[in-house]
Amino acid sequence: MGGSTEHIVMLPLMAHGHLIPLLALAREIHQRKGFTITIASTPLNIKYLRSTICKDSSSTTDRQSAIHLAELPFCCSGLPPNSDNTENLHVDQIGTLLRSTISLETPFHRLLLDIIERDGKPPMCVISDFFMGWAVDVAKAVGTSSVTFTPLGAYGTLAYWSSWLNVPHGIIDSEEFHLPGFPDTCRFPVSILTPNLRMADGNDSWSRIIQPQILSAFQSSGYLCHTVEELEHLALEWLRKYTNLPVWPVGPLLPQTVLNNSSSSGSFISKQRTGKESGISLERCLEWLDSHRPASVLYISFGSQNAISQSQMMNLATGLESSKTPFIWVIRPPRGFDLIGEFKAEWLPEKFEDRMRESKQGLLVKNWAPQLEILMHKSTGAFLSHCGWNSVLESLSQGVPIIGWPLEAEQIFNCKMLMEEMGVCVELTRGAQSTIEGGKVEKVIQMVMDKEGKGGEMKRKAVETGKKIRTAKRQEGEEKGSSIKALDDFVAAIIAMRKEQCVGAMRNE
Numbered sequence: 001m002g003g004s005t006e007h008i009v010m011l012p013l014m015a016h017g018h019l020i021p022l023l024a025l026a027r028e029i030h031q032r033k034g035f036t037i038t039i040a041s042t043p044l045n046i047k048y049l050r051s052t053i054c055k056d057s058s059s060t061t062d063r064q065s066a067i068h069l070a071e072l073p074f075c076c077s078g079l080p081p082n083s084d085n086t087e088n089l090h091v092d093q094i095g096t097l098l099r100s101t102i103s104l105e106t107p108f109h110r111l112l113l114d115i116i117e118r119d120g121k122p123p124m125c126v127i128s129d130f131f132m133g134w135a136v137d138v139a140k141a142v143g144t145s146s147v148t149f150t151p152l153g154a155y156g157t158l159a160y161w162s163s164w165l166n167v168p169h170g171i172i173d174s175e176e177f178h179l180p181g182f183p184d185t186c187r188f189p190v191s192i193l194t195p196n197l198r199m200a201d202g203n204d205s206w207s208r209i210i211q212p213q214i215l216s217a218f219q220s221s222g223y224l225c226h227t228v229e230e231l232e233h234l235a236l237e238w239l240r241k242y243t244n245l246p247v248w249p250v251g252p253l254l255p256q257t258v259l260n261n262s263s264s265s266g267s268f269i270s271k272q273r274t275g276k277e278s279g280i281s282l283e284r285c286l287e288w289l290d291s292h293r294p295a296s297v298l299y300i301s302f303g304s305q306n307a308i309s310q311s312q313m314m315n316l317a318t319g320l321e322s323s324k325t326p327f328i329w330v331i332r333p334p335r336g337f338d339l340i341g342e343f344k345a346e347w348l349p350e351k352f353e354d355r356m357r358e359s360k361q362g363l364l365v366k367n368w369a370p371q372l373e374i375l376m377h378k379s380t381g382a383f384l385s386h387c388g389w390n391s392v393l394e395s396l397s398q399g400v401p402i403i404g405w406p407l408e409a410e411q412i413f414n415c416k417m418l419m420e421e422m423g424v425c426v427e428l429t430r431g432a433q434s435t436i437e438g439g440k441v442e443k444v445i446q447m448v449m450d451k452e453g454k455g456g457e458m459k460r461k462a463v464e465t466g467k468k469i470r471t472a473k474r475q476e477g478e479e480k481g482s483s484i485k486a487l488d489d490f491v492a493a494i495i496a497m498r499k500e501q502c503v504g505a506m507r508n509e
Helices: 015-031 042-054 091-119 135-141 154-165 194-197 205-217 233-243 256-260 267-272 282-290 310-323 350-360 371-376 390-398 410-423 438-449 454-472 482-508
Strands: 007-011 036-041 067-071 125-129 145-150 224-225 245-247 297-301 329-333 362-366 380-385 401-405 426-427
Touching: 007 091, 015 036, 015 042, 015 067, 015 125, 015 390, 015 482, 036 042, 036 091, 036 267, 042 067, 067 371, 091 135, 091 205, 125 135, 135 145, 135 205, 135 256, 145 482, 154 205, 154 224, 154 233, 154 410, 224 233, 233 245, 245 482, 256 390, 256 454, 282 329, 282 362, 282 371, 297 310, 310 329, 310 350, 310 438, 350 362, 371 380, 371 390, 380 390, 380 438, 390 401, 390 410, 390 454, 401 410, 401 438, 410 426, 426 454, 438 454
Parallel strands: 007 036, 007 125, 036 067, 125 145, 145 224, 224 245, 297 329, 297 380, 329 362, 380 401, 401 426
Antiparallel strands: none
16 A cells, blocks of 8 residues: 555544544644555545545545545435435434444444455554444454544533433423533533434433444543644543543644635635535635625535525525625525425525625525635635534634524534634524524624624634634644644554554463
8 A cells, every 4th residue: 555554544424524524634644644544434425535535536545645445335224325424414314324324333344354454453543433433342343442533622522422421401490501521610501402402311312323422432542633722721621531531632624725824716625625516616706705805705604414494594685685794605405495406596585696696795605615715715704604613613713703503413512612712703593493583684794794893802812713723733843733742642642552452462372
């Protein structure tokens, strides 16, 4: 295979928000340490990954990066064909996908045995997503160490894990509650719980899916966390104490050109990062942004697997138009409709898109947009976001404040932290079932986009936060950012584990 004789095998969850940062981590480990990396996943996700790292689409190996792709057979009853990714699944289908990941255990085990037979030794380490906790036992069975990857921040990881491991929450008889792992003084409103969490009792289908994977992940040798020490110092301490394991904050897992803000109009870093075709050309998008004043444009996106309802979409559009704020909106069919189907004009106010095009107030982009380039552009002033952690880091790395509309998973916890701990966010509404009026949309947008008052303060704090995020990945001579140091510490730890395993094997002979 070439490169280092050391080999790391990675196993991501089949979701873009988990695939993208793990691929970025693979690239970084190889570039800094020279290790060979194999990423194992299902056919559709291998296709996505291949499109980001291979110039030759018929190849499964990027010879320059020594990142290899291994396809695991996957067949899930209860899902449409070729739907082994959360992107185009309805919320009620995602549970089926998560449940089916256990079917990958046998082919993943076989893959590791094949690597051992070929290389003459086990991989140095298996890095698996926390939703794939079963991989910890597979790694141990073949004589290698395992480390869990969490693409969430430390606060969001702790909140998500603790909330699922400490059900039921339905018995709460007050407006606030405490989560184990957080300080006693930290209280959460009951409204922060998603419907699945509020109904969970430990025997429900979601608990039976999620709890075993989190508990299995607790048996790994530590965690690689997609965050920055300076950004979440306290939350990282809480997470380490809760799990009693090392946590290495290695974020942000973003291209260096983004952290340096050095991309040119000819590069399409979003496509290279996601492997997805945008619903608009990069040139047209940048030309539209260039036509607007600095920090005047609101960017709107709810991530790769979220959708809002038709009534929410209608009211958001009404508020946007009334606000007179220029915007780019990444728009998908509303919740309950075919997410990969054709977008219908009837889901928006009559002739809304025509008016936005003629007035140049709004640019509607279907399905995917060049998000990184938009957030890096000087005209972008704020981001209306679902508060998924990848989007949070992408936005804050560029000093762009956030209007939060969290929908699922740990997003509401993220939004709370961004508001209360960092001061870089204001919540528009929360949840997939919430009601939102056009008047409130208009008011919140105008407040955040205002360069004075609260909007100005949010911008200042977002810029300060962006500096911390970018500094974590800097290296000037012997001076290393905190995330580079954390990656070095992780590698030192797995090398030490390898030596212990070799000594143990010799003793047993």
